[in-house]
Amino acid sequence: MRRVCAHCEFIDYVNPKIVAGSVVTKGDQILLCRRAIEPRKGYWTLPAGFMEEGETVEEGARREAREEACADIRIEQLLAVYSVPRIAQVQVMFRAELMSDISAGPESEEVGLFAWKDIPWSELAFPTVIWALTHYAETRHLPAFPPFANPPGTEKLTH
Amino acid sequence: MRRVCAHCEFIDYVNPKIVAGSVVTKGDQILLCRRAIEPRKGYWTLPAGFMEEGETVEEGARREAREEACADIRIEQLLAVYSVPRIAQVQVMFRAELMSDISAGPESEEVGLFAWKDIPWSELAFPTVIWALTHYAETRHLPAFPPFANPPGTEKLTH
Ligand SMILES: [Zn+2]
Ligand SMILES: [Zn+2]
Numbered sequence: 001m002r003r004v005c006a007h008c009e010f011i012d013y014v015n016p017k018i019v020a021g022s023v024v025t026k027g028d029q030i031l032l033c034r035r036a037i038e039p040r041k042g043y044w045t046l047p048a049g050f051m052e053e054g055e056t057v058e059e060g061a062r063r064e065a066r067e068e069a070c071a072d073i074r075i076e077q078l079l080a081v082y083s084v085p086r087i088a089q090v091q092v093m094f095r096a097e098l099m100s101d102i103s104a105g106p107e108s109e110e111v112g113l114f115a116w117k118d119i120p121w122s123e124l125a126f127p128t129v130i131w132a133l134t135h136y137a138e139t140r141h142l143p144a145f146p147p148f149a150n151p152p153g154t155e156k157l158t159h
Numbered sequence: 160m161r162r163v164c165a166h167c168e169f170i171d172y173v174n175p176k177i178v179a180g181s182v183v184t185k186g187d188q189i190l191l192c193r194r195a196i197e198p199r200k201g202y203w204t205l206p207a208g209f210m211e212e213g214e215t216v217e218e219g220a221r222r223e224a225r226e227e228a229c230a231d232i233r234i235e236q237l238l239a240v241y242s243v244p245r246i247a248q249v250q251v252m253f254r255a256e257l258m259s260d261i262s263a264g265p266e267s268e269e270v271g272l273f274a275w276k277d278i279p280w281s282e283l284a285f286p287t288v289i290w291a292l293t294h295y296a297e298t299r300h301l302p303a304f305p306p307f308a309n310p311p312g313t314e315k316l317t318h
Binding site: 015016017018050051052053054055056057058059077078081083085088090092144145146147149150158159 | 237317
């Protein structure tokens with residue numbers, strides 16, 4: 001499928017956009033960012049965003065943590081690759097360790113480190129944030145593991 | 160970063176394009192396709208190609224195997240996520256099992272099943288094909304494993 005400029009027939013071959021992000025932890029706590037921008041302004045999310053040209057997925061995930069939470073992170077392993085065809089996105093999510101202090105970047109109203117029981121579950125921005133947190137919890141004690149895809153039964157959310 | 164149509168300033172926000180593909184095996188043999196199209200026409204590659212809108216990465220990988228080798232495949236696990244910023248691509252490669260006969264699709268001059276020692280190493284189309292084959296070989300006897308990223312020392316090839 002493709003988009004064509006209505007004026008001049010410049011063809012833009014449409015390909016899903018890649019979001020790179022991480023579940024970043026410090027000990028038992030998980031880094032979340034409260035969104036200062038739409039969509040889902042005011043809701044909590046993981047540091048993640050659209051890849052830019054000239055970077056790898058790992059570099060994109062590190063840049064997003066820096067931009068959104070002023071956080072230096074060390075990527076441990078790929079956690080999951082989620083596909084959301086409805087919004088033409090593929091989300092590449094890593095497990096990472098926090099190596100610095102944190103503070104809110106321009107796209108965040110607030111950032112924080114949350115114990116599992118304190119995660120604001122009803123105020124999470126996107127279904128894939130819940131998926132990534134759950135998949136992180138399933139594998140947190142494993143040094144290495146195969147990555148996850150979309151959870152079974154979520155087709156209605158993604159198509 | 161973004162591209163703008165020189166004629167009319169139609170803006171195409173550039174995000175790396177996703178290639179979905181697979182190392183498809185039948186017993187000890189690996190499926191390769193000889194390219195009927197540029198770039199690298201006449202060279203051997205794995206079934207892989209640009210994702211289309213409305214599909215998951217797994218659906219994209221299955222569609223490409225069908226289009227290029229008339230192959231039905233069963234995806235086993237994510238093998239690797241390679242980033243090639245130089246050409247603005249992220250390649251999501253699966254390990255898969257061949258479930259059907261094969262024959263050349265319109266983008267392939269020829270398709271074949273190769274034992275490891277018979278792989279045409281000097282006629283492979285892209286460095287990432289070599290990476291995926293090598294990473295497949297390292298994990299072929301494992302039922303589950305963490306996926307690979309770009310091999311160390313390949314930065315000059317990708318940036
Ligand atoms: Zn135009
Ligand atoms: Zn134009």
